[in-house]
Amino acid sequence: MKKISFKLAFYFLLVTVLIESILFISLYTxxxxxxxQEELDALLARGNSHRDVLQKHFDDTTISHVALMESEAETKxxxxxxxRNILAQSKNINKEMKIHLHTDLSAVPSTGMVLDDHWRSSDYICSISPIISNEEVQGYVYMFLETESIKALVEKITFKFTITALLTVCVSICTAFFFSRIITxxxxxxxxxxxxxxNGDFTVVLQTTSNDELGELAASIQKLANDLHYxxxxxxEFLASVAHELRTPLTFVKGYADIAKRSHISDDERTEYLSIIKExxxxxxxxxxDLFTLAQMEQHTLTIEKEHVHLYDYLEKITAKLKPTLASKNMHIHIHCSSLLTASLDKVRFEQVLLNLLLNAYKYSNTDxxxxxxxxxxxxxxxxxxxxQGVGIPEQDLPHLYDKFYRVDKSRTRSTGGTGLxxxxxxxxxxxxxGTISIESQLHVGTTVTIALPTN
Incomplete structure (x- = not known):
């Protein structure tokens, strides 16, 4: 699980860092x-401000005043x-700055423009504002700002973004491993x-408090463990019951066969013992x-072949087979069925159902x-x-009647105990x-078995 924990953390971190990188780069840019742009706009606005003053008073005094104002400022x-003959200039004007005086000004608008905004490669950025009076250009105001201040500002922003990015990556790493551990x-x-x-240990207990897919998976594994345990x-229990069911009749067969082999017993006694062996x-x-039938059911190889059946005639034939058996207790079967009723069912398999239920009713009913x-x-x-009208079934036994080898009669006598299947x-x-089957019973009153099948 360490591998999957590492993989989850790695992929989560990779996606997080990728998204953060895109966001940081976009935000930084x-x-x-x-x-x-704010610096460029401010420089142009400052130049336009001087230009506006000079357009009103374009004389030596105003010109000198403007140059004097800029002599102590960061801008030049x-x-x-x-x-483009120089009329005035602030201090610290160098040759590189004067190169801009020879720039082509044919495209300069009346509102001014930025001549040089290459702050990464140049020492200065520059703007120009034309002085227009009576619709004629009287002169130009050139403004300069050293790019060192811009570069310093960008470095400060870069430093803050670098620190923030490193902290974000560290937090992302911790978060990725934390959540990957929670998930794994x-x-x-x-x-x-x-x-x-x-390993065959089905005593598994898993917490299933979460309502997500992991909770559903845990619940499924818990159900699997419970089912396997059951x-x-x-x-x-099934093997123990099969062993018991086989051992009992085999013990009788072996015992009575040994007795029947004795030479001194009479023919009547030998016949009696052989009858028991036959039973x-x-x-x-x-x-x-029954075990073979159950095996077919477990393997889903038991097939049902339905056919159209006239139910009254079908029941008459089945009950006729039981008359000799019922006669031993002077019992009778009453059929309440219209001669017109028909249904679609497997005659052989459903006869097995009816014979089983009728024989149970016979075994647990009294004479007459x-x-x-x-x-x-x-x-x-x-x-x-x-x-x-039999002895009935205790209420606590009703839910277990369909369990394999379960008997209400725990004595397992040969007279009343079948195979339990x-x-x-x-x-x-x-x-x-x-269809469906249900059983209702009342002690000392009787039992009712209800079966509902689709007609077709």
Whole structure:
């Protein structure tokens, strides 16, 4: 994570410095240009001010007065006639300054102009203001300012900008690394969490207080850890249940097979023991078949092939198969279904659903009880209700009925205990049909299973 922290800080700093550089250069150029332009405008304005006075009184006294005023100022002045002969000048006028007297003045406007603004390469900047009287040029006022003052001003601005830029870069560096650590810190925690998950440790706890993408990622990893933890527990319980379910009938088969091999037992006893062995083998066969069905569901290879079914005839055939079994308890199944009702479903798979539910109702009902199958259709759905008069299911067990190998009857007797997979398979088949299943029960009153399937 140090690499990503460094990368984030580096890229953040690079972008920040790039933006700051553009802004600093733009601001620096604007300020310098503005300050230099102010000096140029001030020099021209000063020359125009002298020109305005001289236009009113263009005589030796006024000329000398103007030159005297500039003799103690930072600026210098040269006053010439129309032919650019010097009439007066302030002190410290050198030859370089007098060179400007020979500049072409054909383009000089009446408002004056800057003759030389090359402050970086020249020693002076210069402006000219024509003295016009009666619409004729009487002379010119040349103003000079040493560029050293401008250069000093620019150096001062440059120094301040350099200090500010360095401080800004330092702050940007600190900020970049600070925020990169803030961003990468949860990533480091998530990396450690995923390493724990890869090592089989699912006891991962991640804080998910933030509402951004990192918070969503942390929540996803936490959910993954919880799901894996649950799946590992479920797998352990599943394997333990499978081992138990296989061990019990195999123990019976082995035990009774050893007894049946004894030579001194009677034929009736041997027949009884072989019948028990046959029952346990059938139990194993059902368990293996249920496990195979569950495996198909887990791999999404269990397919549903729907066809058009007349529901009353379909139920008559299924209940007919159960009549011998129900007769042992003198139980009856009552079908409440219109002979005109039809629906689209997988006949084989849904028969598995109905047989499972009806056999459950049989196992947990008393003698002379009855089972009702009620079918209705409305709003594009076929609703199946299977009601029994059995012992009922405790309320605390209802949420767990679809768990694999879960039994309300914890005694696991061979007479009442199935494989514990039936309702899990029932739920999967119903959902593959696009339907829903719900179970309501009341102790010592009975249980009602409601299945809602799309009609088509």
């Amino acid at each position: 604007t300020i310098v240009h503005s300050r230099v 002045v040269i006053i010439t006639d129309a032919n 810190k949860p990533l480091v925690r998530m990396k450690k969490a995923t390493e724990k998950l890869s 799946m590992r527990q479920e797998r352990s 346990e083998v059938e139990h194993l066969t059902r368990l293996i078949q 009880a009855s089972i009702s199958i009620i079918l209705t259709q409305h709003h594009g759905q076929t609703v199946w209700r299977i009601e029994d 039936g309702l899990s398979i029932v739920k999967e088949i119903v959902e593959l049909h696009g």
